[in-house]
Amino acid sequence: MPKTMKEKAVQCLLAMWGAVDPIYYACSRLEYAGEEADGRRSIFRVRPLQYKGETIRLSDGTMIEANDWLLKIHLHNVRLVRELLHYKSDIKKGRYIFEQVKTGLPYVAYHLYHHEQSARMKGIIGITMLNKGCERLGFEIVDISNPLYRWFKTASLLPLMAVAKSCVSPFSRPPKYLLMSKEKLFSLYGYHLIH
Template identity: 35%
Template sequence: MNSSLLMLWGLWDDVYQRCTRLRYIEKGANIFRVVPLRYRGETLVTSDNQKIYNGDLIVKIHIHNYYFATLCKGVKDDLRLALLLRRHIMLSLPKLAAYLETMAERESIKGIVGTTMLHKGVQPLGFSISDVPMNWFFRYKRWYLRLLLRIIHPDGKRRVQTWNHEMPLKRVYMSKEALLERYGTNQSPTGDLL
């Protein structure tokens, strides 16, 4: 990604941040931004057999795409990109757990939920995966994430064309208990993202 495009994206990201309820876990040092909200969708059963029902309070997780793009600047190799993403997710999950532990809504929160095309290899991290309904919202979100991939990835245009049918949008989620057990105070991150 060229410097001018990255600078413009940074300006847009700042405006976007001010216009949304997304909260930084640790600005400039964590790949996640979050927002507590009510879950809308089918019942989710987590890897530790907890259930997240429609209307339950969750922490919606978002990968901070602009931050990740700044980390990827100059990286051309797919393997290095995957390792970079893995490293930052592994560093970010314990901080996410610590953040959740300090939230006023902590007792009511059922889990963390995100929507992504980067779902391969997340199960060893404690996440469960399910399909999303392809309604207008998720179609728009998939289009937006594919656009971001074209921008972030050094060979993004070819990737999007090649992965057209191999890049389904998925919901990834984990119970609050599993997050705190795996990544909470005095826990070490486990699992691989590759």
């Protein structure tokens, strides 16, 4: 069956995005958080980050304050969107994202445990519009209080939204922080789980 104009446009945008992604990866100091059993790299790419927002108290008592060190987690969005194109149902798409994140978190735990700056890192942080169901994975969802930064993150996600709108319906949500303390990450996704 011939592809529609919309499908062709999405494929074209993904091809361009895929070409730019290695440059972004090289310039952003990101690292892949491990390799899965089938040889594929984890869906997560990570880097150390010095937090600059307002103080946040997590449910386990961990305080995240300005200048604290965290491990910033990034979903490999090009790969994720490419794989989501194979699913028609929003329920199946949501389940797929959930399983990818759940499968990737032990690799994040392993990476953080062995990181040279592990001792001073308080946990992990991400920013996403795909925040539905994240509490079930152990994350705490926190609003981005700075309106300028929230606008900037929304704008930076526009290319992803343009490509993914037809395959990821939750992209109408505003971006939010996802946070998890180091202790909770190790407790839920202890690095030993991937051996």
